[in-house]
Amino acid sequence: MTEGRAAAETSASETGTAPSSSVIPGGLRPDVETLWNYHDLQHELRPCDVGLGLGSHDLGVAVIAVQLFRQGMFPRIVFSGANAPTTVERFPRGEAVHYAEYAAENEVPEGAVLIEPAAKNTSENITLTRELLLKSGIEVRSLILMSRPYQQRRAYATCRKVWPEVEVLCASLPVPLDEYVASIGDVKKVIDMLVGDTQRIEEYAREGFAIPQNVPPEVRAAFRRLVAAGYTSRLIPGAPV
Numbered sequence: 001m002t003e004g005r006a007a008a009e010t011s012a013s014e015t016g017t018a019p020s021s022s023v024i025p026g027g028l029r030p031d032v033e034t035l036w037n038y039h040d041l042q043h044e045l046r047p048c049d050v051g052l053g054l055g056s057h058d059l060g061v062a063v064i065a066v067q068l069f070r071q072g073m074f075p076r077i078v079f080s081g082a083n084a085p086t087t088v089e090r091f092p093r094g095e096a097v098h099y100a101e102y103a104a105e106n107e108v109p110e111g112a113v114l115i116e117p118a119a120k121n122t123s124e125n126i127t128l129t130r131e132l133l134l135k136s137g138i139e140v141r142s143l144i145l146m147s148r149p150y151q152q153r154r155a156y157a158t159c160r161k162v163w164p165e166v167e168v169l170c171a172s173l174p175v176p177l178d179e180y181v182a183s184i185g186d187v188k189k190v191i192d193m194l195v196g197d198t199q200r201i202e203e204y205a206r207e208g209f210a211i212p213q214n215v216p217p218e219v220r221a222a223f224r225r226l227v228a229a230g231y232t233s234r235l236i237p238g239a240p241v
Helices: 003-015 026-039 060-070 095-105 122-135 149-162 177-184 187-206 217-228
Strands: 050-054 077-080 113-116 142-146 167-171
Touching: 026 149, 026 177, 026 187, 026 217, 050 060, 050 122, 060 077, 060 095, 060 142, 077 095, 077 122, 095 113, 113 122, 122 149, 142 149, 149 167, 149 187, 177 187, 187 217
Parallel strands: 050 077, 050 142, 077 113, 142 167
Antiparallel strands: none
């Protein structure tokens, strides 16, 4: 069994959801796929100074971090993340701590992992990690940001804004959409998160939290149809849709 498959099956079993909750409704599939593909930057990876795993509900972030470490893509991993309402039940000791435990269980040397346990959003993931690395005397000119698949574009835009001097590449566990939904075990949660991240691409740039990113008309249309279908729990209250 591959690490990715193991993580997917563990995640699905822990949610306790029925199989039907992992199936994308047929009428929504084209729009969900449009957003899914938009957020996947498909960066060509090369060795960097540091790998940064962004905390979330998705253990796949730790899985891809271990895989890339073994491939020699970076000599050190920083796992960053406290807790959020979507993660506290699954990772009660904090996202970064659980990710680091996964890395240790998969034979990543303790000295190769740093934990940043306080960040509560993507901007803090990056700025607090930068401070941690500076205090540790680790020079960083390039890094690989690892996130859940649909966070790539927002994470990239945020890093370019708050840490512009560093070269940044993005990566996620390379799993197909349906397999990813099954790993989370809750299709509504995945679609809600996709919709929320799409809104944040423009809204966070407008607020100065991230650099601007192009949003093609087909992405905007898919976003609005999913909002109209009721996938709204992760929208920013009061922000344009």
